[in-house]
Amino acid sequence: MKIKNGALNKILLMGNPNVGKSALFSRLTGAKVVISNYPGTTVGFAQGRMKIGRARPVVIDVPGTYTLESTNTAEKVALEMLKDSDLVINVIDATNLERNLYLSLQLLERDIPVVIALNMWDETKHRGIDINVKKLEDQLKIPIVPTCALTGEGIRRLVNRFHEARAVKSQQSSDGEKWKKIGKIVEAIQKIRHHHHTFLENLGDLSIKPLTGLPIAAAVIFCAFLVIRFIGENLINYVFEPLFDKAWIPVLLKLSAFLGEGSFLHSIFIGNLINGEIVFKESFGLLTTGLFVPIAMVLPYILSFYLVLGLLEDFGYLPRFAVLLDNFMHHLGLHGYATIPLIMGLGCNVPGALAIRLLEERREKFITATMMAVAVPCMAQIAMIIGLVGERGGRYVALIFAILFTILIVKGLIMNKLLKGTSPEIFIEIPPYRIPHISSVLKKLWMRVVWFLKEAVPFVLLGVLFVNILYALKVIDYISRIFAPIMTGLWGLPKEAIG
Missing domain, CATH: 3.40.50.300 (P-loop containing nucleotide triphosphate hydrolases)
Incomplete structure (x- = not known):
């Protein structure tokens, strides 16, 4: 034929x-x-x-x-x-x-x-x-x-x-x-032909042995966090915030004058003026906070996270990280490969959830999905944690992540005990370390950023629109009065946090 x-x-x-x-x-x-x-x-x-x-x-x-x-x-x-x-x-x-x-x-x-x-x-x-x-x-x-x-x-x-x-x-x-x-x-x-081991081949061997692999993993995670934060903060401070201040605020001020402060449409699209000025973090309008948060505060960290993830993917480090953590993950009812969906979930929970389909057993899929939903913050949440809590010092940011990590471990231990079955053995391909092709890394970065803009940003805008309508109709005030005793008395939150 x-x-x-x-x-x-x-x-x-x-x-x-x-x-x-x-x-x-x-x-x-x-x-x-x-x-x-x-x-x-x-x-x-x-x-x-x-x-x-x-x-x-x-x-x-x-x-x-x-x-x-x-x-x-x-x-x-x-x-x-x-x-x-x-x-x-x-x-x-x-x-x-x-x-x-x-x-x-x-x-x-x-x-x-x-x-x-x-x-x-x-x-x-x-x-x-x-x-x-x-x-x-x-x-x-x-x-x-x-x-x-x-x-x-x-x-x-x-x-x-x-x-x-x-x-x-x-x-x-x-x-x-x-x-x-x-x-x-x-x-x-x-x-x-006779072949001398290259530096990358020797490094690949060291990355998978517990004695040398764990320090390498700690160094990779630490450096990845520093790079993500460094790139993200600089993009915010020197690119996105100046762009919004110089290009977008003049447009919004004209729209604000046209709609009239205090009008229903003004409260929806512009939100509150602070001393006659637009403050993106406080105005809470669809075109102010609604655009500023996902674009100027979250997108920079999305860019930096997926850039680092793409480099680690194409370099070939992630499978070694999975094998290295295999014994530890067995205590949570999983094998080491479950770390890859969890890592991807740090960028966005949706790709992380899709990657869970790679796991074979329903039990490990359920455990991984539950851990991700409860204790793995996406990059949007991480950006907000760094942006809001980081102003008070890095130790508070570290404390939040330590609490989330503790919840992740405890949740896994509990589910491993409650759910019947055993954690499967890991069978995973270990590719050689390769120098990443920049074009491939940038292509993946572009695709993932476009996905974020198309899939995530519209939901943020819809959420802001919905909440603004509730504010305009005084529904939020009514709900706040009902739950005020619980939130201030039982939880100890300030009154400003209720509304």
Whole structure:
């Protein structure tokens, strides 16, 4: 069976986790997906279209899988998608042929055209790995193209060879026979030259050993917090606040004069004037506080957080952090990989909640989701904590985070005791440390910031609008009088905090 250009309607990208499928998908379709150097980048699957002559086939980034044996959710999804596809691009990590070829041999046993993208080709040169691509093609009898998805090397040649792809329909074989065949193939086509361990390889080894890994983790967290705060505060002080003061206040003052202070619309859109002036943190109008808080106070920390997260993702540190904390997380009923959704939740709880789907067991999904909802502040909340409490000293900010961390631990310990079941063992891909590509980091940063502006800011504005209407209708005053005895007497809050 051989495909024809006009009949190419559905293309699958298949391969092991962390082989660069998402990066290749982005190159082929131009679609914007988050590409990271840790396993499980693809949650569910991404879909886009590419142009091949007159054809516009659908390209699907299938969740990473090691086999087609339907032992977990990803493998079941992959098997289902294979049924009506016209071509499979089998993406292989060229630095780890032996492990990757098992899935390739399984694909060749099915009646579907296959072409192999021998990805991460640039790293084979750095590691002293020589691969005879022509010999590998002769062994497997399908087109094989060396690629580097991050730089775009080999992508055009890969597309040009789609028409050569054919279904080999090789004879079914046992697992033992497959591994024996893989061993012979690798021995025939791959040669490894003497290679001295690089600084990054040595650092990667140190990052995963408890004795050296824990101090490294503490240093990474401390430095990440300092960088996030430094960038965030400077963006606020030197970019966003001056921009609002010089460009936005004159517009608002004209609108204030037009609406008339004290009018219903003025209280909704402008809020209160403080001594005849607009004070963004106190006016509490839709166009004053409603815009200033998410844009000028929160967005700078969103930018700095996702910049740091993107660098750690692409550098390859997060999987090592997960393995390092695995023993500790078992006490909370989780394995180390649950730390990744929790870390992502620090930026925004929604992506963090989506990342929970990577966890296999319902029990660990529930524990992680509950811990995130109760004790993991998103970057908007963190920005408010730093902005409001930080003025009184860093020790108070540290105290709040210490309290939240204590709640997180206690909550996990309680749920681990109450919920039946055991915490699963961790099976996670540990990629090598790689110097991040700035273009990839900035692309992810842009996508995440756009998502924040589209998804989060409108809810902030709706919340401010709703509360302002309640203020204008005196509903807040009525509610305040009812709860005043509890809030001032029992909780000890000042009267100003009630309304």
